[in-house]
Amino acid sequence: MDRTVPAGAALLLAFVYETETSLTPPECYEVIYGHRQDRLSKPLTRMTVDEVIAAQRNWSRRHRSSAAGAPQFIRKTLMGLKEELGLRGSQIFDANLQDRLAYHLLIRRGYHQFVNGEIDRTEFGRRLAGEWASFPVLDATRGAKRQVRRGESYYAGDGLNKQLVSPEEVEAVLDKVYALANTKAHKPEPRPQPEGKPEPVAKSKRFWTWLLTGIGAPFAALGDLHPAAQITIVVLIAGFAIYAISSMPAVRKKLGLAS
Structure with a gap:
């Protein structure tokens, strides 16, 4: 047929x-x-x-x-x-x-x-x-x-x-x-897609970007600013860098924070 x-x-x-x-x-x-x-x-x-x-x-x-x-x-x-x-x-x-x-x-x-x-x-x-x-x-x-x-x-x-x-x-x-x-064709359950292996942290551009930012920015901030302002800037930049790095899936997994 x-x-x-x-x-x-x-x-x-x-x-x-x-x-x-x-x-x-x-x-x-x-x-x-x-x-x-x-x-x-x-x-x-x-x-x-x-x-x-x-x-x-x-x-x-x-x-x-x-x-x-x-x-x-x-x-x-x-x-x-x-x-x-x-x-x-x-x-x-x-x-x-x-x-x-x-x-x-x-x-x-x-x-x-x-x-x-x-x-x-x-x-x-x-x-x-x-x-x-x-x-x-x-x-x-x-x-x-x-x-x-x-x-x-x-x-x-x-x-x-x-x-x-x-x-x-x-x-x-x-x-x-x-x-x-009038019989609906049986549709097979979708197969779960295998999760790709997470990129090693050491090879992550995001990791190195934020790490260098966290290290380099404080030095760039040092200049003619008042010492108290310098400390505030250093703390803020370092805090952002730590947050960005720790939010990476691979890092969270290493720290035992991934669900």
Whole structure:
């Protein structure tokens, strides 16, 4: 599954793929309607988007359906996705592209509204049944051709499609999807960063600056000042120097003052 597809959507798409094609990855990505992929000139996942669209015209005439790939895109749907998403016709129709396009179909049908609790399971199930004919509706509703009962395909009565799974199976998967999409990913506790070794006091510029200040400044202060003023200045400068040096983490640790 393409890594850009969220876990809940990936779970649902895996169920869609197996229901639609009766196969699992990687074989499901090669399937065309009626499992006639062995008649193709080259594998589906090596064809370009434009090559698939062009070939689907013939499949519709021969097989009554143009469904291709794990999500069983019909030609109209694939052409619509190409236009809507601005796909290049030269892009390879590989597994990852099929996954991304199928996820976009889920979004169209209300995936985000469902996992956010804006629509209920029954409504989302009805929308999915409108996208994939193998899915049954989860309650009585108006289908594409007629009124359909719970458990019938949305396209019942068209002479081509029918449901391939029970409504109970769909409901069970949707419950898992909802739970998975609403489970917050466990975030590991941040690892404490190792404390760097304190710089040796003897190598600290701060230490030497204040030490020299404490020693040199008193001499600079000695001059023509009154002796009492000289003593006051010496005491003040020395006091500041002692405070600055003693406040250094390494010195406080040495003195047993660090917490």
